[in-house]
Amino acid sequence: MSINVALIGSGIWAREEHLPAINAAEHLTLRAIFSRSSKAATAFANDLPGCNVYSEDGELGYKDLIARKDIHAVIIALPIKNQKEYIRDALLAGKHVLSEKPVLENVKEAVEMIKWYRAEIHDATWSIAENWRFLKSFDHAREMIANLGKIIGFQVRMFDCVQEDWNFFRSVKPETDWRKTPTHQGGFLLDGGVHFVAGIRRLLGAQSGNEIKQLSANTSLLKPFLPPVDTINASLKTVSGISGVVQLSFGTTLRGNEWTVACEGGVVTVNDSEITKTVNGKAENVSIPNERTGVPPVVRAWSDALANGKVRPELEPEPALADLEL
Secondary structure (H helix, E strand, O other): OOEEEEEEOOOHHHHHHHHHHHHHOOOEEEEEEEEOOHHHHHHHHOOOOOOEEEEOOOOOOHHHHHOOOOOOEEEEOOOHHHHHHHHHHHHHOOOEEEEEOOOOOOHHHHHHHHHHHHHHOOOOOEEEEOHHHHOHHHHHHHHHHHOOOOEEEEEEEEEEEOOOOOOOOOOOOHHHHHHHOOOOOOOHHHHOHHHHHHHHHHHHOOOOOOOEEEEEEEEEOOOOOOOOOOEEEEEEEEOOOOEEEEEEEOEEEEEEEEEEEEEOOEEEEEEOOEEEEEEOOEEEEEEOOOOOOOHHHHHHHHHHHHHHOOOOHHHOHHHHHHHHHO
């Protein structure tokens, strides 16, 4: 089955991640690109034969694109604050939607949007591209955890130091202004941190009763150019009564990226593609390479689901809402 898709957004993530993933997906054919400026859209589509250009400042805009009967689906890769109306309009036009995480910029809007989607949209599907749900290393670690007995604790440590000249942030890139002056709560802590929340929720979900019930946290701003806050240290408690710690910072000189889950029978730690299982003091290391950032398997799973007429549970908006809420 051939599915004609349009890419909404021409930023660096769309160029470096979504475009290769679309080209590699068996069922997808890119037919259109939409951007705020016709210049950006034209430059994006320059080497893409058969890909038409739409833009806010051009003769043909978004409404013209989604009115095309030969466009079956759209991938929306826009700033967090802009996605809602594009998602809604595409669904109303009968187009299947894969939108970037987080599901929306705040819980209230996400709850209302999902309620509307479930009640009103019957001929199109809405999926969320949370690529961390498709990292093979986390799948493997989850299987290990499931076989080590009851979970008794967990910790997440993700430390980084964003630089002002980073490709996804630097001031010479006008499409990243929304990251420098965020309207969404938490700034980078939501934009990037939602991935790490999805990761620990996936690992804890290897057993029932480990949904997060409550938390307390302290936040701070270490880098003035990462408002409103760039660091959080949180204590979390699950429904089953197990406590854990989540530490995230995008502005620290601390280093360490790991997700650790302690079980009665041992401990499992994930660091990107490297997994360590420790039982009775004996460590076993295994490397499970991930496919790029996880975007190719997300897009592939979405296209396969459209071809088969059944949405994957990992792509549904409700799990993404749980990530956002936490």
